[in-house]
Amino acid sequence: MNKALFLDRDGVLNELVYYADTDSRDAPRHPDDVQLRPGVRQALRTASDHGWLIFVISNQPDAAKKKTTRAALDAVHARLLDELQGAPIAEFFYCFHRSEDRCVCRKPKPFFVLEAAKKYDLDLTQSWFVGDVDTDMECGRRAGCRTALLEYEPSASKRGRERPDLVCRDLDHFVRSVVTS
Numbered sequence: 001m002n003k004a005l006f007l008d009r010d011g012v013l014n015e016l017v018y019y020a021d022t023d024s025r026d027a028p029r030h031p032d033d034v035q036l037r038p039g040v041r042q043a044l045r046t047a048s049d050h051g052w053l054i055f056v057i058s059n060q061p062d063a064a065k066k067k068t069t070r071a072a073l074d075a076v077h078a079r080l081l082d083e084l085q086g087a088p089i090a091e092f093f094y095c096f097h098r099s100e101d102r103c104v105c106r107k108p109k110p111f112f113v114l115e116a117a118k119k120y121d122l123d124l125t126q127s128w129f130v131g132d133v134d135t136d137m138e139c140g141r142r143a144g145c146r147t148a149l150l151e152y153e154p155s156a157s158k159r160g161r162e163r164p165d166l167v168c169r170d171l172d173h174f175v176r177s178v179v180t181s
């Protein structure tokens with residue numbers, strides 16, 4: 001069986017972006033707003049070199065909420081891939097629904113983790129979910145993974161209910177703590 005790192009996207013791989021209309025820092029709505037967080041490319045390579053399969057699991061409701069378009073979200077994804085410069089991510093799983101849509105795939109539901117586990121023969125007890133908000137921790141916990149919470153300042157208001165197995169500054173710190181320690 002394989003071991004996996006499940007990563008949230010916004011606040012883990014890329015920075016959140018300030019938008020005046022909602023007066024909040026949010027997921028990128030346009031490709032020019034995509035900016036990687038420091039150390040991400042190397043952290044992904046290091047984890048892959050140590051035998052971890054890497055997946056991204058991300059909620060992207062902003063097109064459904066009419067804040068942007070699905071085409072723009074697809075362009076954001078394409079820009080992120082450009083910025084990652086071939087970093088070894090096995091698959092991206094996106095939920096484009098809103099919470100009121102009551103879909104099967106939106107975090108904190110563990111749906112995509114379980115799908116990946118079947119498809120890639122993953123041992124979830126040896127796998128980690130890494131994210132910057134409580135719903136990421138709940139998703140990983142419900143899937144039977146270990147959980148690591150990144151203390152990213154812009155998302156601080158969305159943390160505090162869950163008890164992660166580990167708290168780190170960023171993805172680079174996580175990889176140094178778990179992958180290469």
Ligand SMILES: [Mg+2]
Pocket residue numbers: 008009010011012131132133155
């Ligand atoms: Mg996030």
Ligand SMILES: [Zn+2]
Pocket residue numbers: 095096097103104105106
């Ligand atoms: Zn969904």
